[in-house]
Amino acid sequence: MADNAVTGTNWTCYDSSTMTSREIYGRTLAELAKEDKRIVALTADLEKSTALNKFGEVFPDRIFNVGIAEQDLFGAAAGMAKTGLIPFASTFAIFACLRAGEQIRTDIAYQNLPVKIIATHGGMSFGHAGTTHHCTEDFAVMRAIANMTVICPADGIETSRAVRACLDVPGPVYMRIGRGFEPPCYEDESYEFAIGKAVTMRPGKDMTIIACGIGVLQSLNAARTLEAEGIDVRVVNMHTLKPLDREAVIAAARETGHILTVEEHNIIGGLGDAVASVLAEEGIGCKFHKHGVKDIFAEIGYAEDLYAYYGLDANGIADEARRMMGIDTPEDDNWEDE
């Protein structure tokens, strides 16, 4: 293993700030594979882009490239799982969830096989690649597939935790990560991670922002801004979209009366809808708003610019929160912080 002296899966926040979440994924997998011979990796000509080369450097005989053939990638992953292996299959999120959607549904999920789908470049993280490479539909597709666990970690540290945790899931897992250039959001790596159990990133009593992926850090930053304005915001990291932590949603509704969901996904079919279902089914009245990509195909641009344009940065999330609370956004002529 190269550069910074990283061993084991207990990445520090320093590691997380110097490596992309994709690199952490590849290296975490290599560490886990030392202990577990069932782990193999599959890629479709994106070994470097998905950072599986970090696994391949350690286990060149346990990584298999199928060429640019995503249907074959996931069909083959199902076949390998049927021989007793635990395949980690990686490609860009959009090619996983839609190009090979039926292989994932029929070959992997229906037969409840332990294939771990690590989908990189989710959301608008590869914004400058153009809209063909954006993926704001995967939560909707994957949530609707029975047997599937759906995870969207908030940063590199959490990616490492989730990769380790998904080994204990007997069936398939879909894990969406970005390009991995997102800054870390955990300040302390000692937190408890469990699939299906949301993490309260900060307490608050006026409203709750329930976020996943890059939305978590931006929501934390928004919460700090709002705190200065006198709004006490709870931030919940809903890293597992399925099974959803219903208790965290119910508590947020009862205790704060306002829920804003934040996701890098179409507002149809994703985190917001999952949370809304809980509120409706529980019959809990609560002010509620879904924030995300508003049923459009996004523009071209670098991810940060797109997040700003679609209000998925801290400023945009703070605006949404104020609107919910019926507070006008203060005039801000200071361009220094933009």
Added chain:
Amino acid sequence: MPVTPEEDRRLRQIAKELRLTVVDVMAWAGGAHIGGSLSCLDLLTALYFKYLKIDPERPDWEERDRFILSKGHAAAGYIPVLSKRGYFPHDLLKTFNHFGSPFAMHPDSNKVVGCDVSAGSLGHGLPIAFGMGLGFKYQGRDNKVVCLMGDGESCEGSIWEAAMAIAHYKLTNVIPIVDRNGLMIDGTTEQVMALEPFADKWRAFGFDPVEIDGHDFVQIGGALDKAWAAKDRPVVIIARTVKGKGVDFMENQIPYHYAAGDSVLCARAKESIERAYKEVG
């Protein structure tokens, strides 16, 4: 091992009984993909009654060879084979297609004892076979993986993605067989989407194609022996078959791709099968 004259006679006898059962299944189920079930029945018979290393007493036996019916719509042919081989009682076939049955128009590995892979969406079998072959090779295990496909299924791009990969990884433990009955739903393969020169396509993808009469057990045996022994280039078996084989009025008839059968039609079909096999008794 080549098919001896004695084995040939035994396999023909089994195939005859299976064909009669397939007609029963068509009646019990309310309809069946009878044409494609009958075209691959001799291939299935040779595999399950001579070649595959399997043990119906231990359906999850790790050392068993694997079989994938990629042309899943031939379940009406495949399921009776599993039953006759001893995986479950014959009477269970009477539930075919009905509520709560393990058997549907396409085979389901979650529900059918002895079935390795759920199938039905065409083009899925060969990528799964590739993954199984790769998995066995990586683990140093000598299980074979046989994947039976329809010829019309070759229109699916995923078949060729997997073919390329099987040859690239030199997976001679994967044995694709194509049931080349020449008919699709909307016409002949050559009318709907031309496949010929079919063997050349496989050859260009790195396979050693073996073309046989898919109803001749001696030829089927020869091809499977060659495939089992392959060392460098994987063998693909292109089995020329007749859709509806064994029932004269169904042979090469597109309307019998899928058909319902009343008692009169089923009786006629059985009479035809008896005539076709009169020499084996």
